[in-house]
Amino acid sequence: MANKNKDTIWAALLHFGLNMWNDQPIKEYKNFTPYELSLESVADHLRFDEDVWRRVTGHMAEAGMNMVVIDVGEGIQLKSHPELAVKGSWTIERFRAELDRLRKIGLEPIPKLNFSAAHDIWLKDYSRMLSTPEYYRVCEDVIAEVGEIFDKPRFFHLGYDEENWKCQRFMLYAAVRQGEHWWHDFLKISGYAEKRRMRPWIWSDYSWEHEEEFLRRMPRSVLQSNWYYGLGFEGDHDPRTRARTKIRCDMYGKLADAGFDEIPCGSNHDTDKNFGVMVPFCDKVIAPERLKGFMTAPWFATVPYMEKRLLRAVDQVEAAMKARAERRK
Numbered sequence: 001m002a003n004k005n006k007d008t009i010w011a012a013l014l015h016f017g018l019n020m021w022n023d024q025p026i027k028e029y030k031n032f033t034p035y036e037l038s039l040e041s042v043a044d045h046l047r048f049d050e051d052v053w054r055r056v057t058g059h060m061a062e063a064g065m066n067m068v069v070i071d072v073g074e075g076i077q078l079k080s081h082p083e084l085a086v087k088g089s090w091t092i093e094r095f096r097a098e099l100d101r102l103r104k105i106g107l108e109p110i111p112k113l114n115f116s117a118a119h120d121i122w123l124k125d126y127s128r129m130l131s132t133p134e135y136y137r138v139c140e141d142v143i144a145e146v147g148e149i150f151d152k153p154r155f156f157h158l159g160y161d162e163e164n165w166k167c168q169r170f171m172l173y174a175a176v177r178q179g180e181h182w183w184h185d186f187l188k189i190s191g192y193a194e195k196r197r198m199r200p201w202i203w204s205d206y207s208w209e210h211e212e213e214f215l216r217r218m219p220r221s222v223l224q225s226n227w228y229y230g231l232g233f234e235g236d237h238d239p240r241t242r243a244r245t246k247i248r249c250d251m252y253g254k255l256a257d258a259g260f261d262e263i264p265c266g267s268n269h270d271t272d273k274n275f276g277v278m279v280p281f282c283d284k285v286i287a288p289e290r291l292k293g294f295m296t297a298p299w300f301a302t303v304p305y306m307e308k309r310l311l312r313a314v315d316q317v318e319a320a321m322k323a324r325a326e327r328r329k
Contacts, residue, residue: 017075073114207255230245
């Protein structure tokens, strides 16, 4: 299938692995069903449905999207570290065949492994060896091998979001890198990707609380995805969230003004209207030469229970693409 949107990236983040958020079973998240809570918890098996994956990625291709960012996690049986696999993890051969299928339908596959201490349960015991020589060795190994499996992609998403106490409050083991140590580890990990000529790509939320330092010290070679999933792009009228919303929405323009390339990220996790509002807002505040595309991150597992919401995320991207094309006529 021909790529219909070569100049602009239209991406979706989809999950293979799910061992990212909690290192034990959890029993509380507001408005989550017991099944949804189980997907947020650690598991010894892969929670992934291939039929759902094929329907969603096929829908993406039909909609004219051109990139899928694959949250790999524990999803592949890596040769360098087979101990990271779980029951049902795919063989490298099977996974490579799927990458070939994605390319044939017009979707560029990009790997994601999250190295935030809040989202690295997929590293198993190594997640509790943070910042040790063994930890660095494993991180470099998996970045190198996953990069090879993906045939040296132009981007490698390294995560690096939400490394704070709030996002680890249900964990048995919590760790937060701060100050110089955060920068030391980030530059080391991103360097592993750059060493292999894969451009590092990260979530930009560290900038929300460290704006001046982030804009000054973050290498311009690192692709940025600032994210916001609400509707307050032009101003949040709720006094409880106004300041936080402003920081997040302002960062889209500030990153571009500081010389960063961006792929803004929206989602239908909180509202179905977010993506359609985010795209025109970012077109207004991000210089065209800095705006490389857009991504939706539904944060729904690739399982039948979540399929309708994943498909709706694709529909919202397609609608935003069409609306953008109309505005540009």
